Amino acid sequence: MGLAPYLIISMILFILGIVVMMARKNIIAILLGIELILNASALNFVAYSRFLTNNIDGHIFSLFIIVVAAAEAAVGLAIVIRFFQVRKSIHIDEAVWLNDEV
């Protein structure tokens, strides 16, 4: 197997992530979409590192991505919990208190 299948899979993951973020109305699901995008880029880094560039920068980068994604998910979920306790909903359409008044 060469580089191409990895790139195709990561592209599919990336597009799925974008679609999830646009189509789902649940904030938790949107956070999952972000995770998909992050994993797509981590896969890209590892694939390029293995097949093209002959150095381990990509491997290191993907490890950092995993760590930072965990931190981001933790903070994101904590804020979602606050939002739920204050507003009694995790539906993104509820988040309309802040907008341009015309």
Added chain:
Amino acid sequence: MTTTLIANLSRYVPELIAVVTMIGALFLEAAVGKFDKAKDYIFSAAGIGLILCLISLSKNMSLSATPIFTGAVIIDPFSTMVKIIMVLGVLGSLYVAFVSKDIAENHKSEFVILAMGVLVGGMLLASANNFLTVYLGIETLSILSYVLAALKRNDGKSTEAGIKYALYGGITSGVMLFGMAHLYGILGTIHFSEVLESLSTLDQTKMLILLPSFVLVFVGLGYKIACVPFHMWSPDVYEGSPIPVTTFFAIVPKIAGIAVIVRITHIFFDKSGVLQDSWVGFLQVVAILTITLGNILAIGQKSVKRMLAYSSISHAGFMLIGVLVIDQIGISAICFYGVIYLFMTLGAFGITSFLGDQFNSDRFGIFDGLIKSHPFMSIAMIIIMFSLGGIPPFGGFIAKYNILSASLHKGFYTLAIIAALNSVISLYYYLRIVQSMVFKDATYEENIKGFTFINQLVMLGICFPILFLGFFWEKIMITATNAHLLVK
């Protein structure tokens, strides 16, 4: 090995001081958090840490540029200048937080800890020299900012601001990473110092993938400085967050984002060619859209915070003009603009914060008839508004003049004309505040508690540089001109 590590760390003293201050504030909060005077201790400890940081930064200013930590981080005069602006911004927003009533008393120490953390991320971003440090800097900056936005944890608007910031931030940093992955695949390296040599050996087909990847990377960076079309989060987050946090957001992440865009533009697009032309064209479109949309959307706002958010978007557009000239005069114009922008933003948000605490509102109505009851603060606000709009004797005019002269120097005439016209549009909404202060009658009788003697003195101290730099700007301009960027 140990000696090189110590030599590297000796260049990294300002960041280390910031980290130690953050951890110190964390432990101090855990140790004395229950006492009455805990807030005073933590704020003064953070203030001392920041002043030490400023002193060590000003010592770094004269050093020549050196890459440290095997080239992951670079300490050059430009990054030091940007860090000085950021530290001053944190210092100012800490003062606003100290006196503001918008954050509950027992949450104020959390503001100190998180703000110091964001500062560390911003400093890493300003001196990032490979894609990994850019990514880590942006994430350190963003993840702590999400928490800051949701600092009023029982307030519906504040938690909504946190949610919006976290979702936008997660999406854009994911897209940016995707772009970085492709750049890594094409160039074969994540180090900026090795990029130039691999750029020169690229063939035509790989060049074609390079520019879309850069646009993807720009999504993440453009989101941090809130330029159009990634600006939608900015007014909502600015309105929902407590005012000290808004002050902080308007300065630190914006300046750090501009710094990293400057570095990437100067490293990757230094050589003239197809790549440089298309990137400059792209930045031109973004800058024009950012300035114009920011100004036009600011006109109809009813909330002062939202108006200032849109105005900060258009100021980011002005700074982007300084980026796209790809020249040292552009960099010095940006540094000067950053200094003036810092003082103007601190002043505008500071006075809005004092008034907002009194009336529990951020509408334009809070300024009604202020000149009769508090002439000194009104004159300070008028100076700040004229300066934001770019009226000649004040610092804001000189800052805009430098940016426009840099762009004219490189022959971007249309860009300069559009920017100058926008400066006229912006006067409309800045002068609405002046009109409301001078020509309207006050709807209230009471004295404004926020305008204590010390607060008025601090506001005077913030207005002084705006006035002073309007007349005597050569001194700071020389410092800004010396703020070279190291391009290998």
